[in-house]
Amino acid sequence: MSFRFLVNGAPAEVEVPGMRRLLDVLREDLGLTGTKEGCGEGECGACSVILDGQVVDACLVPICQVDGRIVRTVEGLSLAARHRGELDALQESFLEHGAAQCGICTPGMLMAARAYLDAGGPSDEGAVREAIAGNLCRCTGYTKIVEAIQAVIHVD
Amino acid sequence: MPTRTATPAIEPGAASALLVQPGTVTTGRASTLPLRREGPAKLTGAAKYTDDLVVPGAWYGLTIRSTEAHARLLAIEPDPDVDWSTVVVATAADIPGENIVSLIKDDQPLLVPVGGEIQHHAEPVALLAAPDRETLRALKGRIRLVTEPLPPVFDPEQSEHPFAHYEIRTGEDAALEAAFASADLVLEGEYRVGHQEQLYIENQAMIAVPGEAGGVVIHGSMQCPYYIHEAMQRALGMNAIQARVIQEETGGGFGGKEEYPSMVALHAAVLALKCRRPVRMIYDRHEDLVATTKRHPAVVRHRTGVRRDGTLVAQDIEVVMDGGAYCTLTPVVLSRGAIHAGGPYRCPNVRIRATATRTNTPPNGAFRGFGAPQTEFAAETQLNRIAEALGLSPAEIRRRNAYRVGDVTPTGQVLNESVAAEEVLRLALETSGFEAARAETLRRAREREGSGTIPSGALRTTPQRIAGGVGLALAWHGAGFTGSGEVHLASVASVELSADGRIRVLTAQTEMGQGTKTIFPLMVAAELGVAVEDVEYAGQDTAEVPNSGPTVASRTAMVVGGLCIQAARRLKTEVEGRNGGRPFAEVHAADAAEHGATRIDQRFEPYPGVGFDDDTYRGDAYPAYGWAAAVASVDVDLDTGEVAVHDVVAVDDVGSVIHQVLCEGQVEGGTLQAVGYATIEEIKLRDGRYLNDRLATYLIPTALDAPRIHTILVEAPYSGSPHGAKGVGELPMDVGAPAVVAAIHDAVGAWITELPATPERILAAMHGTPSSGRAVGPGRAA
Numbered sequence: 012m013s014f015r016f017l018v019n020g021a022p023a024e025v026e027v028p029g030m031r032r033l034l035d036v037l038r039e040d041l042g043l044t045g046t047k048e049g050c051g052e053g054e055c056g057a058c059s060v061i062l063d064g065q066v067v068d069a070c071l072v073p074i075c076q077v078d079g080r081i082v083r084t085v086e087g088l089s090l091a092a093r094h095r096g097e098l099d100a101l102q103e104s105f106l107e108h109g110a111a112q113c114g115i116c117t118p119g120m121l122m123a124a125r126a127y128l129d130a131g132g133p134s135d136e137g138a139v140r141e142a143i144a145g146n147l148c149r150c151t152g153y154t155k156i157v158e159a160i161q162a163v164i165h166v167d
Numbered sequence: 168m169p170t171r172t173a174t175p176a177i178e179p180g181a182a183s184a185l186l187v188q189p190g191t192v193t194t195g196r197a198s199t200l201p202l203r204r205e206g207p208a209k210l211t212g213a214a215k216y217t218d219d220l221v222v223p224g225a226w227y228g229l230t231i232r233s234t235e236a237h238a239r240l241l242a243i244e245p246d247p248d249v250d251w252s253t254v255v256v257a258t259a260a261d262i263p264g265e266n267i268v269s270l271i272k273d274d275q276p277l278l279v280p281v282g283g284e285i286q287h288h289a290e291p292v293a294l295l296a297a298p299d300r301e302t303l304r305a306l307k308g309r310i311r312l313v314t315e316p317l318p319p320v321f322d323p324e325q326s327e328h329p330f331a332h333y334e335i336r337t338g339e340d341a342a343l344e345a346a347f348a349s350a351d352l353v354l355e356g357e358y359r360v361g362h363q364e365q366l367y368i369e370n371q372a373m374i375a376v377p378g379e380a381g382g383v384v385i386h387g388s389m390q391c392p393y394y395i396h397e398a399m400q401r402a403l404g405m406n407a408i409q410a411r412v413i414q415e416e417t418g419g420g421f422g423g424k425e426e427y428p429s430m431v432a433l434h435a436a437v438l439a440l441k442c443r444r445p446v447r448m449i450y451d452r453h454e455d456l457v458a459t460t461k462r463h464p465a466v467v468r469h470r471t472g473v474r475r476d477g478t479l480v481a482q483d484i485e486v487v488m489d490g491g492a493y494c495t496l497t498p499v500v501l502s503r504g505a506i507h508a509g510g511p512y513r514c515p516n517v518r519i520r521a522t523a524t525r526t527n528t529p530p531n532g533a534f535r536g537f538g539a540p541q542t543e544f545a546a547e548t549q550l551n552r553i554a555e556a557l558g559l560s561p562a563e564i565r566r567r568n569a570y571r572v573g574d575v576t577p578t579g580q581v582l583n584e585s586v587a588a589e590e591v592l593r594l595a596l597e598t599s600g601f602e603a604a605r606a607e608t609l610r611r612a613r614e615r616e617g618s619g620t621i622p623s624g625a626l627r628t629t630p631q632r633i634a635g636g637v638g639l640a641l642a643w644h645g646a647g648f649t650g651s652g653e654v655h656l657a658s659v660a661s662v663e664l665s666a667d668g669r670i671r672v673l674t675a676q677t678e679m680g681q682g683t684k685t686i687f688p689l690m691v692a693a694e695l696g697v698a699v700e701d702v703e704y705a706g707q708d709t710a711e712v713p714n715s716g717p718t719v720a721s722r723t724a725m726v727v728g729g730l731c732i733q734a735a736r737r738l739k740t741e742v743e744g745r746n747g748g749r750p751f752a753e754v755h756a757a758d759a760a761e762h763g764a765t766r767i768d769q770r771f772e773p774y775p776g777v778g779f780d781d782d783t784y785r786g787d788a789y790p791a792y793g794w795a796a797a798v799a800s801v802d803v804d805l806d807t808g809e810v811a812v813h814d815v816v817a818v819d820d821v822g823s824v825i826h827q828v829l830c831e832g833q834v835e836g837g838t839l840q841a842v843g844y845a846t847i848e849e850i851k852l853r854d855g856r857y858l859n860d861r862l863a864t865y866l867i868p869t870a871l872d873a874p875r876i877h878t879i880l881v882e883a884p885y886s887g888s889p890h891g892a893k894g895v896g897e898l899p900m901d902v903g904a905p906a907v908v909a910a911i912h913d914a915v916g917a918w919i920t921e922l923p924a925t926p927e928r929i930l931a932a933m934h935g936t937p938s939s940g941r942a943v944g945p946g947r948a949a
Contacts (some may be wrong), residue, residue: 019251025304038219041466042221043212044212044215044216044218044219044633045211045212045213046212047216047368047369047418048860049368049369049452049862050451050452050861051452052452052862054859054861054862054863055368055452055862057368060599065848082838084212085210085211085212086211088211089211090905093298096197098210098211102207102210102211105206105210106202106203106206106207106210107202108828109203109828109829109831109832110205111203111209111210112419112680112681112682112832112836113367113368113369113417113418113419113420113679113680114205114206114208114209114210114214114416114680115216115367115368115369115418115419116368116418117209117210118212121210134260136875139870140870140871140873141870141871143870144869144871145869146869146871146872147368147862147867148368149365149366149367149368149419149421149743149836149840149867150680150832150836151832151835151836151839152832152835152836152837152838152839152873152876153839153870153873154831154873154875154876154878155828155831155832155833155835157870
């Protein structure tokens with residue numbers, strides 16, 4: 012079957028079985044390997060992408076549910092940067108605060124945080140922690156991730 | 168003792184070399200330090216982890232595993248109704264070299280041979296490769312293992328197969344018993360800890376590509392390229408050129424990618440050789456949980472003699488670790504656990520007896536802390552119970568016993584310098600307001616008295632349900648390899664001025680999130696007086712970089728970082744010497760053009776005055792120690808037993824801080840892993856099989872479970888390393904769990920002696936269900 016959708020602002024069309032995971036379509040059919048697989052069952056959040064403004068686990072979304080919709084992945088974040096190809100404010104804040112260590116949870120973490128910021132989430136610590144509670148990180152203890160997200164909200 | 172707090176360790180004169188280029192970052196506290204070098208690639212999704220690599224023509228590999236804990240393998244029977252011609256099956260018979268995953272003992276096969284013994288559940292027996300994953304999945308269940316069951320052993324104390332045994336003692340048994348007889352109080356306790364999974368978020372992943380001249384190139388997720396390199400030479404019958412290992416971006420390790428990647432790489436390579444094409448061996452989370460190494464479970468028994476004032480007079484400690492089915496790194500894990508078992512305290516009479524045995528469970532291996540978190544949880548909880556028995560504050564008993572310069576450890580090591588136990592303790596107490604917090608939790612406990620269904624009486628209001636508590640722990644962690652390990656390794660690190668004028672650092676130290684790629688160029692740039700951006704860090708490819716030893720044991724910054732600094736100093740001297748003494752930064756480009764490449768290979772030299780006897784277990788177990796204190800604050804729901812750890816003050820002496828942000832990141836991450844170990848991380852077994860083998864059932868802390876972590880870095884430099892560094896990775900892992908357990912005790916008045924402190928265990932302890940610890944004092948003089 013054929014499915015059409017927007018990925019990071021660009022149209023995409025794939026001919027795949029309808030139950031193929033969005034994660035596999037992104038990584039293998041479209042070559043967008045920034046989105047990672049950590050558990051394949053919706054527990055770790057490493058594959059988080061934004062689907063029509065909502066954070067979803069791309070490992071749990073069949074491609075048939077994506078037809079006609081808008082997908083944003085980590086590769087699309089820098090489209091919002093002042094200069095194309097550079098880091099956006101959230102990515103830059105992660106870099107400055109040391110919020111990425113091994114980096115494998117980082118794309119998903121960024122997408123969860125981006126959705127939270129876009130929805131106008133408040134800067135208080137508890138709300139930020141809640142927003143990323145579906146994204147596991149084993150390296151950082153979350154301290155610097157929370158600080159990095161709060162810093163962006165404060166600047167805005 | 169020169170102790171500084173939280174200031175960068177780089178000399179002021181070199182500071183200009185550390186500044187990032189103008190305009191790169193203008194805000195934030197990291198602005199005076201270089202940012203994580205590979206950070207932008209990780210933040211944009213451009214960084215390529217192993218499973219991100221596109222390898223044309225690659226097949227997918229899969230491991231067929233045992234479903235029994237102990238059995239004889241009689242036959243491997245592919246289903247005759249299946250057309251096997253389109254796929255490749257490999258068994259032990261296809262291994263070109265020795266069927267051994269080379270490590271300490273040669274006891275672990277790549278694949279159980281027909282006629283051999285299956286030693287644990289999920290043990291690799293056969294390999295399968297197919298052009299696509301659908302075929303692979305469909306055929307996975309069509310290979311039958313014919314077995315004959317053998318009796319399994321699951322209790323490490325019942326096992327008759329020791330992997331290692333160590334005895335550390337300060338004198339004869341008679342002297343120890345005399346010391347116990349002189350004690351005012353003798354307290355016994357038994358402590359238990361279970362498995363813990365490293366849970367790097369990137370699963371084990373390897374791609375084997377057949378190369379020239381019968382060789383194989385491994386691309387993968389790993390900590391130690393040269394471990395795999397060595398293992399390939401033996402199992403694949405290759406020479407050091409035919410076997411080549413390249414580390415790809417690695418999504419966390421924590422010890423879990425120290426030795427196990429050799430197994431994954433060898434499996435991929437065996438299939439690749441048989442298929443004559445590249446093979447991807449990418450574990451999913453279930454396989455990674457069910458089959459890879461965990462932290463060793465342990466039973467630790469203490470008998471401690473103290474005087475009324477809290478002074479330790481005798482420690483008798485027994486440690487039993489469960490090695491699982493194969494040796495892996497167990498003797499070294501046990502050794503570190505044994506050496507740290509008394510805690511960071513002076514005691515004139517000590518006997519530590521430690522044993523690790525074989526059971527029919529999946530092998531246990533390296534995990535951050537490497538034996539010390541197990542034994543230090545026991546030591547700290549024991550000391551807290553002694554303080555309670557004596558009516559002393561947990562802070563006071565530590566002040567009285569903590570190591571100072573000049574003290575002697577149980578292996579007979581005189582602590583000549585760099586002892587910051589008292590300093591980290593003081594800072595943790597002051598920063599957390601520990602004594603005031605304890606007084607407050609006591610006051611609130613008194614208010615709650617008589618309320619509630621447990622232990623007696625009326626129903627509780629919601630505020631009365633929640634009991635706050637604060638707990639303290641202190642730890643030490645030996646820096647670098649244990650004993651004569653570094654001498655045996657004889658690591659080499661190189662700094663090169665290449666013919667085209669580039670400055671390159673060449674080591675085998677991998678980046679897995681800790682910041683190797685950032686701190687090595689930082690240290691070398693500071694020595695050479697050049698901008699940090701002008702120093703390259705070569706990729707971890709065994710065809711290019713020297714064997715600087717494994718990326719383990721918190722040794723990267725301390726040991727290999729020290730070698731890089733020494734190499735840079737020699738390079739600077741050599742280049743400046745032939746250029747009339749003009750600064751390296753000014754002349755290096757012209758020097759390279761004129762003289763070609765200059766490469767300095769720096770080999771490890773034993774630290775001055777440090778010696779250890781492996782046979783008697785006496786001497787300097789480590790060149791120096793890191794010191795850590797933690798104060799944890801918790802809330803415990805008295806009705807449900809649920810624990811929320813809401814704050815941890817973590818104070819860590821790392822010798823010297825090379826990059827404050829990265830160093831804090833190590834402390835914060837290690838602290839949360841320790842909080843998980845203390846509260847929620849648990850493996851349950853049935854018949855030698857892990858029951859919670861998915862991420863839905865093996866839980867690690869989320870951002871909501873994680874405490875606010877307040878980190879204070881202390882610098883008590885070690886004079887034997889050129890920059891004073893003592894390592895940071897493992898230190899915070901030792902101290903978090905006992906601090907949390909002490910806080911739970913402060914909240915509910917019951918000691919948890921078995922990790923994790925689950926709600927069930929907390930409620931049982933509160934109800935007075937017999938715990939494994941018991942007091943046999945007050946002692947003879949009472």
